[in-house]
Amino acid sequence: MSKQVIVIGAGIIGASIAWNLTxxxxxxxxxxxxxxxxVATPNTFAWINASWGNPEPYFRLRIRAMAEWTRLAKDLPGISLAWCGGLYWDLPAAELEAYAAEHSAWGYGISQVDSVQAARIEPNLVELPVFALHVAEEGVAEPVAVTRALLADAERHGARILAGAVVTALVESNSRVTGVDTSGGLFAADEVVIAAGVGSPDIAATAGIKLQLETPPGLIVHSRPHEKLLNGLVLAERLHMRQTAEGRIIAGSDFGGADPGADAAATARDVFAAMKAMLRGADGLKLDFHTVGYRPTPIDGFPIIGRAEGVNGVYVAVMHSGITLAPAVGLFATREILDGARDPLLTPYGLERFAQ
Structure with a gap:
């Protein structure tokens, strides 16, 4: 008999797990x-990378996830994925050089570029960095489109999608989660996956599971669709930006978004003005809207992926960097849920680390 699994959450992590399980x-x-x-997926910069600030074990997980994005694109043709490269000079030169040396030694394809080379990569930048890094293998996804494609394909192959249903509690029997109670009634399962982003701690708490998350806000501005001005990701000193598949330029003070401040609309106008000033040919660029997303970020900055200790039948998958990690997390979670095989790349990211 095939295993019956409930996945709580229809963001990109929940969608990837559901698709792989199906x-x-x-x-x-x-x-x-x-x-x-x-909630978080539509409000993300959607940068796929294994960039700076990562210890080597996390870098290895992210690199594997980047490879899984390529696999996913083959298995689900038509998803919106572009390996457009990233150009960045958002750290002091000494820090950029140290990052480049470390990650190059790990096998990351980093090139050091000057202003002439930067102009070839992004010819519409008004001010060019005298020293920057370029990683050609980094990319972007259009996250909502990918999430919809994953869930639609899962549904075609038999998955049920219940949108608009609120999970009020995990249902337990003899220290085992046996299903969920929702606004639409009880649903039984052999395993429940919590992939509900910022809503995960409240759901987990109904079974006595403590998830320690921070939820920092991030404001991203979205222009109206415009002719192509950017070739890839630009991570400048004061602003990160990229152009989407439909031609919108999106930007924030970093890839997580700007601090919205007391007046998010005013912050959005300031961010948009700064973005427009950075680009040649942007006279016709218009601000369309801004989003404020809340990123589900475990308190140590790393993903929570795995089963909870002391409570059987529940699997947790909550993280920032959900866009980069989604295809690998879906694959690894499926193997662990169905076969009990935990991928070694997940070793540092279990819930047990918070009990120590």
Whole structure:
């Protein structure tokens, strides 16, 4: 008998897990109080990378995830994925050089470029850095489109998608989670996956599981669609930006977004003005809207992926960097849920680390 699994959350992490589980033969029900795409996924910069600030074990997980994005694009043709490269000079030169030396030694394809080379990569930048780094293998996804494609394909292969249903509690029997209680009634399962982003701690707490998350806000501005001005990701000193598949230029003070401040609309206008000033040919660029996303960030900055100790039948997958990690997390979670095989790359990221 195939395993019956409930996935709570319809963002990109929940969608990837549901898609992989369905392909592996599980009977899957996705339950989400939001629409397809979740809460954090639509409000993300969607940079796929294994960039600076990562210890080597986390770098290895991210590199594997980048490879899994390529696999996903083959298995699900038509998803919006572009390996457009990233150009960045958002750190002091000494820090950029140290990062480049470290990550190059780990096998990351970093090139050091001057202003002439930077102009070839991004010819529409008004001010060019005298020293920058370029990583050609970095990319972007259009996260809501990918999430919709994953869930639609899962549904075609038998998964149930219940959007607009609120999970009020995990249902337990003899120290085992046996399903969920929702606004639409009880649903039984052999395993429940909590992939509800910022809503995960409240759901987990109903079974006595403590998830320690921070939820920092990030404001990103979105222009109206415009002719192509950017070739890839630009991570400048004061602003990070990219152009989406539909031609919108999106930007924040970093890839997580700007601090919205007391007046998010005013902050959005300031960020947009700074973005427009950085680009040649941007006279016709218009601000369309801004988003404020809340990033589900475990307190140590690293993902929480795995089963909870002392409570059987529940699996947790909560993280910032969900866009980069999604395809690998979906694959690894599926193997662990169905076969009990935990990938070694997940070793540092279990819940047990918070009990120590």
């Amino acid at each position: 392909r592996a033969g599980a009977r899957v029900t996705v339950i989400a109080d939001s629409g397809v795409g979740g």
